Amino acid sequence: MTALTEWVLECKVCGARRTLDVGYDLGEYKQLYIYCRECRATRPHRILGPRTTLSSASSSAR
Numbered sequence: 001m002t003a004l005t006e007w008v009l010e011c012k013v014c015g016a017r018r019t020l021d022v023g024y025d026l027g028e029y030k031q032l033y034i035y036c037r038e039c040r041a042t043r044p045h046r047i048l049g050p051r052t053t054l055s056s057a058s059s060s061a062r
């Protein structure tokens, strides 16, 4: 069973933070355009880092 990773994203415009549950690695992205509820528009978000709910398995280091 695959564990989803919660990614902590911060809106570059208003600074609001939100988490996004995805099954893929966002670490390669510098920013991500998603909808911000504060701005009520699609904004660039900075990826602060993963927030794994299960702290056991980390992805293999390169």
Ligand SMILES: [Zn+2]
Pocket: 011, 012, 013, 014, 015, 016, 036, 037, 038, 039, 040, 043
């Ligand atoms: Zn915003």
